[in-house]
Amino acid sequence: MAKVEMTINGRSVSGVVEDRMLLVDFLREERNLTGTHIGCDTSQCGSCVVHVDGKAVKSCTMLAAQAAGSEITTIEGLASDGELHPMQAAFRDNHGLQCGFCTPGMIMTAVDIVNREGADVDEQTIREQLEGNICRCTGYHNIVKSIAAGAKEMGSGMKEAAE
Amino acid sequence: MGIEGIGARALRKEDKRFITGKGHYTDDHKVAGMHHAAFVRSPHAHAKINGIDKSAAEDMSGVVAVLDGKQLTGDGIGNIICGWMVHSKDGSPMNMGAWSALATEYVRYVGDAAAVVIAESYEEAKAAAEAVVVDYEVLDAVVDAVEALKEGAPQLHPEAAGNLIYDWEIGDEAATDAAFDGAANVVEIDITNNRLVPNPMEPRSAVAEYDDAEDHFTLHTTSQNPHVARLVLSAFYQVAPENKLRVIAPDVGGGFGAKIYIYPEEIVCLWAAKRAGVAAIKWTADRSEAFMTDAHGRDHVTKAKMAFDADNKITGFKVETIANLGAYMSLFSSSVPTYLYATLLSGQYNIPNIHCNVKTVYTNTVPVDAYRGAGRPEATYLVERLMTTAARQLDVDPAELRRTNFVQEFPHQTPVIMAYDAGDFDATLDAAMEAADYKGFAARKAESENNGKLRGIGMSCYIEACGIAPSAAVGSLGAGVGLWESAEVRVNPVGTIEILTGSHSHGQGHETTFAQVVSDRFGLPAENVQIVHGDTDKVQFGMGTYGSRSGAVGISAIVKALDKVEAKAKKIAAHLLEASEGDIEIKDGEVLVKGTDKKLGWHEVCLGAYTAHNLPEGMEPGLKEGAFYDPTNFTFPAGCYICEVEVDPDTGVSTIQQFVAADDFGKIINPMIVEGQVHGGLAQGIGQALMEHAVYDDAGQLLSASYMDYQMPRADDLPDFVVSHHETLCPGNPLGIKGCGEAGAIGSPPAVINAITDAIGHNNLAMPASPHNVWKAIHSA
Amino acid sequence: MYETSYHRADSVADAASKIGDEGKYLAGGMTLLPTMKQRLAAPDTLVDLTHIGDLKGVSVNGKEVRIGAMTTHAEVNGDAALQSACPSLAKLAGGIGDPAVRHRGTIGGSIANHDPAADYPAAMLALNATIHTDSREISADDFFSGMFETALNEGEIVTAISFTAPDKGAYEKFRNPASRYAMAGVFVADHGGDVRVGVSGAYSNGASRNSEMETALSGNLSADALDGVAVDAGDMLSDIHGSSDYRAHLVKVMAKRAVAAM
Structure with a gap:
């Protein structure tokens, strides 16, 4: 058993878990953060993507013990003060989701894409950067539109913050 | 959010919970005392079980029970049924082999469950399942339907000699043969419709709770049709009487057909919870289990020929299909290659004579059943590949050959049961050709050639039968259920409304579109309308969501119930306003007397219904109405898809340059949601055409058993789609809705393959058109 | 996943002392953890190398390049000095897996695993790279000895790779x-x-x-x-x-x- 301490969505948490426990299971089973989903066994579908120290990571392919000491952001921690994150709003406004199962991982990946590629990321880059996120409902058409729109919105937010 | 009625691109009410991680899927459901199930699955495609040694597993940490098929059947749990009786052409009923939720004597596919372990934790259950020793006597296996019919093939079920389930036919064979005798031209084709794995992103899951004080079960499950699940679990599997079984399908992460069926795991979890004396059991498939146990789709082999007269009019169409149904007959499996397939073989065309023979076959593979489109993609692929092949052979433009043969007048009775009620096939063909700049293709092809690439264009004019389905009609064809839908409209005393529906949303956005229908009717804000679905304790009964039926059937039931609510509200208002009932009008949230300034707020009328202080003589208090809607006909969405590809001859990679969809879905409630349905369907159809393939080796091992080997369409595999809509109303239901859920998956595969075969210059190409297959096709030319 | 015990090593020596007979070094875990999830591997011990500072980072000195074994694909891809000295390798790193994999996966883990379908091994051979371990240096030509096989001894740790940038x-x-x-x-x-x-x-x-x-x-x-x-x-x-x-x-x-x- 391992004692793990980490910050999840801005709150310090700790738990004593089996060494083999995956981060996704720690989030879902120990912390009841069930917005992070499990859609495959081979680290390909991206339903489980969270941010670890600011970077998109597949939480099904990381032990909770590996994440000890890290700052984790899950889909539940993306909105602040009741305000949707611009990427969340963009998915809603552009019908970027249907069944909703892949959506948390998509949104967490999308925010990471914008963090790395900037607010003007083009649609071809978005498509390439979604290699690790599988959606079966939308055909990606509106996901790509959502991310492009969310990127613009994040960009204007960043500008406002800078001014 | 304001008043967003029919036709509005209303944003989805359900989205907030999904984008904030607050969706509640079955695997998110936890209860005190919950145990976990792990199944002991056969590693062999075909074997006799000589014994099961459970002793080591039973002694392991956390294990409370290890149960097998003999215990299951011993407790009276019934065999899994196929709910649609199909008769062979000789009149004999289909040959259905026995399927127990846990195998008793034989396992018949890799993944067939022989036992289950119930343990305190998931890891303990998994570990103990590995320790169960099943003594398998391995038998020869057969995975290919054509091989399974051959003499000497391994036999799966004693009930089905030669592995034949039925040998069925439709149409007039003699008349069709005569048409070929007099034909000016005959075009032949041999095609395979590749086997697919549905792959909703949420794996199947079940949480079975047992309350021993009440002898009552609650099942949370990933179902597209919780009431059907309860009915079948109760009436056929004898798990519990219906009044002692509540089935809840909460948020469900995609279905595509695979979550229609009631699988062994749900049956076993319910039975085992009571038998093992635990409060609850959870089972959630991992993706490997999903590949191994979710009902697969398609898997047809077909030989067909089409007769044309000297004017290129089709005079006859003859089809022979062998369909693989896997190791057992799944719930609706028998209907897919018959009544959902052969009845659509007339396509958009006037074909006077059609004959189709279908043999269905047992093999040592996962059961095959309806997957998005179900039979209709197979029919469309055949008809539309054949039309393009014919155009090439007859040396006419593929669009012109289609146009020459389009049905122009409605209603149109085909020779294969279906009577098309409305459509305008020229309109969607014209629209698609315009959007695709069909005329400019030659210039684009020349440009590709300059870059060393092969460019091709392909089209597909599809028709499907949706709005499934008139109960008496399907009953006469063998269905074990009626396919109506129910709705209940509960108006609260303050005027807000709950709609209880038997339809189930697993991505379709019913919480939004159904509310729009109500908003439109009474002029109420959509946020005042709540949609309740997916719980057998809340909704009286319903048939669920599949076959593009929620709009055409589910909404029609709501409309019918709204009619009753409106009539009663008008009676109350007329009484209160001392006006004639015929002069009352409800709009913009008010109840008015036409031509006067007399009016009441909607909420005042509703409150009046509940205070009951001043109701018309003899009227019951309250404002709540229910309705059952049974369709009078199928609905017939249709359209034209055009695909343009560029093939890299060096690698065989096909890149879609543009994909145009022009559809006629009848009345549309929310264009944004409908477009999303088309996008998703296209992705699945393009996936079938280019990427997806469930491949077994000869021993029955599934080689494409994970995303490492089964290619799921990803964002960079697909283009932006160009989608448009061209409405002709369906005359058969109150709003004129046809349905939109499956069209994309039905219409797109032939468009893609017609484009690639156009690019590479010959027809010898099987789906999926993977780089390797296309490369081989180029080099075999 | 079978039971295992996790140790976070703070030095190469610490890692080597913890590995035991049935243990596995854990780098990004992009291959090892999925394999363990599918119960196809059952190391009794996992020794996490990713927190050993000496194993991380890219250094470029003229045409001489050295990359610490625990440098992630994203870090290799984004390293400005490497982009200038050997852009082809930086670009290769940016094409491995998907963004989330690149955030965790490491060059050392990829090489030590020698998945035949991994990208780095081809580069190591073409770049005539040297694989540095805690006990020796091995040329890439000698290192990759067969599918999923390398010249590494039991318990040996890849610490870095180095090469002279090609023209x-x-x-x-x-x-x-x-x-x-x-x-x-x-x-x-x-x-x-x-x-x-x-x-x-x-x-x-x-x-x-x-x-x-x-x-x-x-x-x-x-x-x-x-x-x-x-x-x-x-x-x-x-x-x-x-x-x-x-x-x-x-x-x-x-x-x-x-x-x-x-």
């Missing part, structure tokens, strides 16, 4: 359509007219050099120079995604594209 280099890969791993990945590097060609994904014995191509390209670094080279399908993998003939063909196509891109 020019390029990597082109044909992805397995499903897994997106390399089905034929070809790294061509020109070391002053001496051309080396490393291939991933195609050969049944793992990452390999193609000496016929090297001979053809040394002295004539053009795609046309490869026209006469026959790639032997008998050496190639074959599966549901591609026959050995197809892979042999793809190796040549990718090699030509790599040369054209140089």
Whole structure:
């Protein structure tokens, strides 16, 4: 058993878990953060993507013990003060989701894409950067539109913050 | 959010919970005392079980029970049924082999469950399942339907000699043969419709709770049709009487057909919870289990020929299909290659004579059943590949050959049961050709050639039968259920409304579109309308969501119930306003007397219904109405898809340059949601055409058993789609809705393959058109 | 997943002391953890190397490049000095897996695992790289000894790789359509007219050099120079995604594209 301490969505948490426990299971089973989903066994579908120290990571392919000491952001921690994150709003406004199962991982990946590629990321880059996120409902058409729109919105937010 | 009625691109009410991680899927459901199930699955495609040694597993940490098929059947749990009786052409009923939720004597596919372990934790259950020793006597296996019919093939079920389930036919064979005798031209084709794995992103899951004080079960499950699940679990599997079984399908992460069926795991979890004396059991498939146990789709082999007269009019169409149904007959499996397939073989065309023979076959593979489109993609692929092949052979433009043969007048009775009620096939063909700049293709092809690439264009004019389905009609064809839908409209005393529906949303956005229908009717804000679905304790009964039926059937039931609510509200208002009932009008949230300034707020009328202080003589208090809607006909969405590809001859990679969809879905409630349905369907159809393939080796091992080997369409595999809509109303239901859920998956595969075969210059190409297959096709030319 | 115990090493010596007989070093875990989840591997101990500072980072000194074993693919891809000294390797790193994999996966983990379809091994061969371990230096030619096999001894830790940047280099890969791993990945590097060609994904014995191509390209670094080279399908993998003939063909196509891109 391992004692793990980490910050999840801005709150310090700790738990004593089996060494083999995956981060996704720690989030879902120990912390009841069930917005992070499990859609495959081979680290390909991206339903489980969270941010670890600011970077998109597949939480099904990381032990909770590996994440000890890290700052984790899950889909539940993306909105602040009741305000949707611009990427969340963009998915809603552009019908970027249907069944909703892949959506948390998509949104967490999308925010990471914008963090790395900037607010003007083009649609071809978005498509390439979604290699690790599988959606079966939308055909990606509106996901790509959502991310492009969310990127613009994040960009204007960043500008406002800078001014 | 304001008043967003029919036709509005209303944003989805359900989205907030999904984008904030607050969706509640079955695997998110936890209860005190919950145990976990792990199944002991056969590693062999075909074997006799000589014994099961459970002793080591039973002694392991956390294990409370290890149960097998003999215990299951011993407790009276019934065999899994196929709910649609199909008769062979000789009149004999289909040959259905026995399927127990846990195998008793034989396992018949890799993944067939022989036992289950119930343990305190998931890891303990998994570990103990590995320790169960099943003594398998391995038998020869057969995975290919054509091989399974051959003499000497391994036999799966004693009930089905030669592995034949039925040998069925439709149409007039003699008349069709005569048409070929007099034909000016005959075009032949041999095609395979590749086997697919549905792959909703949420794996199947079940949480079975047992309350021993009440002898009552609650099942949370990933179902597209919780009431059907309860009915079948109760009436056929004898798990519990219906009044002692509540089935809840909460948020469900995609279905595509695979979550229609009631699988062994749900049956076993319910039975085992009571038998093992635990409060609850959870089972959630991992993706490997999903590949191994979710009902697969398609898997047809077909030989067909089409007769044309000297004017290129089709005079006859003859089809022979062998369909693989896997190791057992799944719930609706028998209907897919018959009544959902052969009845659509007339396509958009006037074909006077059609004959189709279908043999269905047992093999040592996962059961095959309806997957998005179900039979209709197979029919469309055949008809539309054949039309393009014919155009090439007859040396006419593929669009012109289609146009020459389009049905122009409605209603149109085909020779294969279906009577098309409305459509305008020229309109969607014209629209698609315009959007695709069909005329400019030659210039684009020349440009590709300059870059060393092969460019091709392909089209597909599809028709499907949706709005499934008139109960008496399907009953006469063998269905074990009626396919109506129910709705209940509960108006609260303050005027807000709950709609209880038997339809189930697993991505379709019913919480939004159904509310729009109500908003439109009474002029109420959509946020005042709540949609309740997916719980057998809340909704009286319903048939669920599949076959593009929620709009055409589910909404029609709501409309019918709204009619009753409106009539009663008008009676109350007329009484209160001392006006004639015929002069009352409800709009913009008010109840008015036409031509006067007399009016009441909607909420005042509703409150009046509940205070009951001043109701018309003899009227019951309250404002709540229910309705059952049974369709009078199928609905017939249709359209034209055009695909343009560029093939890299060096690698065989096909890149879609543009994909145009022009559809006629009848009345549309929310264009944004409908477009999303088309996008998703296209992705699945393009996936079938280019990427997806469930491949077994000869021993029955599934080689494409994970995303490492089964290619799921990803964002960079697909283009932006160009989608448009061209409405002709369906005359058969109150709003004129046809349905939109499956069209994309039905219409797109032939468009893609017609484009690639156009690019590479010959027809010898099987789906999926993977780089390797296309490369081989180029080099075999 | 079978039970295991996790140790976070703070130094190479600490890691070596913890590994035991049945343990495994854990780098990014991009291959090991999925394998363990599928119960196909059951190490009793996992020793996490990713927190050992000495194993991280890229250093470039003129044409001499050294990359710590625990440097992630994203870090290799984003390193400005490497982008200047050996852009082909930086670009290769940016094409491994998906963004989340690149955030966790490491060059040392990829090399030590020697998945035949991984990208780095082809590059190590073409770059004539040296693999540094806690006890010795091994040339890439000697390191990759067969599919999923390397010259590493039990308990030996890859600490870094180093190489002299080539004059020019390029990597082109044909992805397995499903897994997106390399089905034929070809790294061509020109070391002053001496051309080396490393291939991933195609050969049944793992990452390999193609000496016929090297001979053809040394002295004539053009795609046309490869026209006469026959790639032997008998050496190639074959599966549901591609026959050995197809892979042999793809190796040549990718090699030509790599040369054209140089």
